[in-house]
Amino acid sequence: MKWNWQQEDWPNFTYKTEKISDFEAKFLQRSGMFFGAYKHITEDERKVLIVDLISEEALKTSEIEGEMLSRDSIQSSIRRQFGLQSTIANIPPAEQGIADMMVNLYETYSDKLTHQTLHNWHKMLTRGRRDLECIGEYRTHEEPMQVVSGYLHKPTVHFEAPPSARMQEEMTRFIEWFNDTSPSGKHPVPALTRAAITHLYFVCIHPYEDGNGRIARALTEKALAQSIGQPSLIALSQTIEASKKDYYQALEDNNKGTEITRWLIYFAETVLAAQENAETLLEFIIAKSKLFDRLSGSLNQRQEKALLHMFQEGPSGFIGGMSAENYISITGASRATTTRDLQDLLEKDALKKTGQLKGTRYWLNI
Incomplete structure (x- = not known):
């Protein structure tokens, strides 16, 4: 050959x-x-x-x-x-x-x-x-x-x-x-x-x-x-x-x-x-900038840390979505605080949710 x-x-x-x-x-x-x-x-x-x-x-x-x-x-x-x-x-x-x-x-x-x-x-x-x-x-x-x-x-x-x-x-x-x-x-x-x-x-x-x-x-x-x-x-x-x-x-x-x-x-x-x-x-990256501009001054440190962590995962995000356990691991928050923080992020349209109970997952709303 x-x-x-x-x-x-x-x-x-x-x-x-x-x-x-x-x-x-x-x-x-x-x-x-x-x-x-x-x-x-x-x-x-x-x-x-x-x-x-x-x-x-x-x-x-x-x-x-x-x-x-x-x-x-x-x-x-x-x-x-x-x-x-x-x-x-x-x-x-x-x-x-x-x-x-x-x-x-x-x-x-x-x-x-x-x-x-x-x-x-x-x-x-x-x-x-x-x-x-x-x-x-x-x-x-x-x-x-x-x-x-x-x-x-x-x-x-x-x-x-x-x-x-x-x-x-x-x-x-x-x-x-x-x-x-x-x-x-x-x-x-x-x-x-x-x-x-x-x-x-x-x-x-x-x-x-x-x-x-x-x-x-x-x-x-x-x-x-x-x-x-x-x-x-x-x-x-x-x-x-x-x-x-x-x-x-x-x-x-x-x-x-x-x-x-x-x-x-x-x-x-x-x-x-x-x-x-x-x-x-x-x-x-443009969507990230717009999201943080819109939420400027309305996030606590835990929420901001979690969102930044999600953005660091890139456009594909967390594989399978972010769970409450992920949020606890990232922020060190208690489960009750995690529930309040995530609900607040949903109401602010920063996140969207899929699934129920233990299968609940959160995604960037961009």
């Missing part, structure tokens, strides 16, 4: 432009609508949105690779880097590293791509690792770099990347292509097309011992941000993680040849879904 990098026309990817043109138009239209709404929220609300999106992307891009990290630690690290938190303590290296990479991506999206950019990201991602030979440099081992699954004695090889000896050459060509196809480059390529090719091209080279998927998704967001002239603020990794099997299948379906129309369509649909998820979060 030949892989795409073994084809004579590698890495000259081909595709049917007409199949992706409508997606390109929708992406630009939605980007304009999103940032139009973004301008109408306060500076504090923008910071909340940015921190929420970046921290969730950091969390989910790691989960795609099977690494489960602490949301609180990632968010704490990101908040400190944006000057929203003065102290930071006991943040594990993995959480600190992915947070550093995502903030660097946000702050330097417009910069040209270099070998050093990628090496720095790899150092951040692998902070605290002792099991890798090459950290902050391309792989050098002689054995094949393979993506496999199944039993050790009979593995299924899903992909084999170019040999390590070709990494400097392959990556130099990749970086030149990335910069040349930017909006200010010699040969600009439309936003979604460039982002999709960036992702597939990079993971097929697979230049590092580990971290290739996370860096590929970061490069994708860098490409999108350069195309719209500002950080893209989309929930890309969140969207991919929700349908992870489809993501890996799409990659596998497009690693044996250089005609990649199917990949472009899959990726464009994923990006548009990611935009929708980011729009939902923006609407959620």
Whole structure:
């Protein structure tokens, strides 16, 4: 079997432009609508949105690779880097590293791509690792770099990347292509097309011992941000993680040849879904602001603490809704006080209720 990098026309990817043109138009239209709404929220609300999106992307891009990290630690690290938190303590290296990479991506999206950019990201991602030979440099081992699954004695090889000896050459060509196809480059390529090719091209080279998927998704967001002239603020990794099997299948379906129309369509649909998820979060933050403005001065500290806790759970809220027991746990209130507080929040239209007796659950009324 030949892989795409073994084809004579590698890495000259081909595709049917007409199949992706409508997606390109929708992406630009939605980007304009999103940032139009973004301008109408306060500076504090923008910071909340940015921190929420970046921290969730950091969390989910790691989960795609099977690494489960602490949301609180990632968010704490990101908040400190944006000057929203003065102290930071006991943040594990993995959480600190992915947070550093995502903030660097946000702050330097417009910069040209270099070998050093990628090496720095790899150092951040692998902070605290002792099991890798090459950290902050391309792989050098002689054995094949393979993506496999199944039993050790009979593995299924899903992909084999170019040999390590070709990494400097392959990556130099990749970086030149990335910069040349930017909006200010010699040969600009439309936003979604460039982002999709960036992702597939990079993971097929697979230049590092580990971290290739996370860096590929970061490069994708860098490409999108350069195309719209500002950080893209989309929930890309969140969207991919929700349908992870489809993501890996799409990659596998497009690693044996250089005609990649199917990949472009899959990726464009994923990006548009990611935009929708980011729009939902923006609407959620706006609704939160309106709710607290309406209830200003009418909530006691327990009620405010409980509502803030519910908002921290995001648009999906508490799984199964918040119970009276949840309220007691959050606020430390007695059961009688909890009953009065919740009834008051219902009367103020801050919450809505479903179920009865022990099955009663409360939801944000937004």
